[in-house]
Amino acid sequence: MTPTQRANIELHIAVFLFGFTAILGDLIQLSALLIVWWRVLLTSISLAFIIRIGHLFRTMPRRKILTFMGIGVIVAIHWVTFYGAIKLSNASIGVIAMATTSFFTSLLEPLILRQRVKWYELGLGLIIIPGMALIVNSTDLSMIAGLLFGLLSAFLAALFAILNKKLIAEADEKNITFLEMVSAWIFLSIVIPIYVLISGDQQTLLPGRLIDWVYLLALALICTTLAYILALRALHYISAFASNLAINLEPVYGILLAWLLLSENEELNPSFYAGAIIIVLAVFAYPLLKKRFNRPHDN
Numbered sequence: 001m002t003p004t005q006r007a008n009i010e011l012h013i014a015v016f017l018f019g020f021t022a023i024l025g026d027l028i029q030l031s032a033l034l035i036v037w038w039r040v041l042l043t044s045i046s047l048a049f050i051i052r053i054g055h056l057f058r059t060m061p062r063r064k065i066l067t068f069m070g071i072g073v074i075v076a077i078h079w080v081t082f083y084g085a086i087k088l089s090n091a092s093i094g095v096i097a098m099a100t101t102s103f104f105t106s107l108l109e110p111l112i113l114r115q116r117v118k119w120y121e122l123g124l125g126l127i128i129i130p131g132m133a134l135i136v137n138s139t140d141l142s143m144i145a146g147l148l149f150g151l152l153s154a155f156l157a158a159l160f161a162i163l164n165k166k167l168i169a170e171a172d173e174k175n176i177t178f179l180e181m182v183s184a185w186i187f188l189s190i191v192i193p194i195y196v197l198i199s200g201d202q203q204t205l206l207p208g209r210l211i212d213w214v215y216l217l218a219l220a221l222i223c224t225t226l227a228y229i230l231a232l233r234a235l236h237y238i239s240a241f242a243s244n245l246a247i248n249l250e251p252v253y254g255i256l257l258a259w260l261l262l263s264e265n266e267e268l269n270p271s272f273y274a275g276a277i278i279i280v281l282a283v284f285a286y287p288l289l290k291k292r293f294n295r296p297h298d299n
Contacts, residue, residue: 097150
């Protein structure tokens with residue numbers, strides 16, 4: 001097996017594991033805030049065994065540390081809104097809302113990275129709109145709030161991905177991930193008591209079921225730490241295009257897993273799947289069009 005073949009296999013394993021995050025979020029009987037709190041805590045602990053923490057804080061400038069920790073706060077809010085979307089609706093709606101990340105990226109990337117707006121990216125964004133309309137029209141009113149949370153989560157995912165892309169050359173990927181996970185945990189450790197004080201909604205910090213501990217460990221260690229390491233390692237041997245194409249399978253895996261494991265096909269009608277197909281096709285078309293129109297002109 002060549003390094004490239006191995007990298008492709010590892011990347012698809014990583015994407016498949018990413019697809020499980022929505023399923024686990026639906027199964028864990030904790031609030032969205034606490035699911036993310038445990039996820040970032042356990043992921044931070046696991047990364048502490050991989051990186052050299054003392055060396056990181058001695059060698060990285062304080063400004064960069066604070067910058068990455070600021071991005072970690074965005075990551076925390078993104079995950080809270082993602083699991084909030086699942087709790088307010090279901091895993092399928094949460095996953096398909098996240099498929100709009102490419103659209104938000106097409107709007108935010110030119111602003112943040114000061115790049116030229118690409119017409120095909122905006123065109124794909126417009127194609128996504130009727131897909132979302134079909135989903136909204138087919139979704140019970142009680143689940144609309146979940147869909148809106150999912151769209152906010154997709155916006156935040158695009159934002160922190162662009163910021164990471166802008167700063168990725170300034171530090172090692174594992175160090176960046178560690179700083180962002182730790183800052184997300186610190187942020188939520190402050191937010192949760194404030195939320196309880198204001199809302200009066202008591203949060204049970206420890207999972208009440210043994211199976212929830214299993215789900216949390218799988219979410220943190222397998223679907224986060226292992227998946228991210230596999231995805232990052234694969235980038236040493238495959239192109240960004242191949243990586244993007246594989247990552248676009250995440251909403252497909254997520255919906256199929258929700259259908260198989262949670263029987264969510266019984267909650268959703270054909271219009272939802274028609275809208276989902278439109279969005280997934282637009283997501284798959286993005287890297288193909290990007291490769292076509294970014295190709296250097298032949299002399």
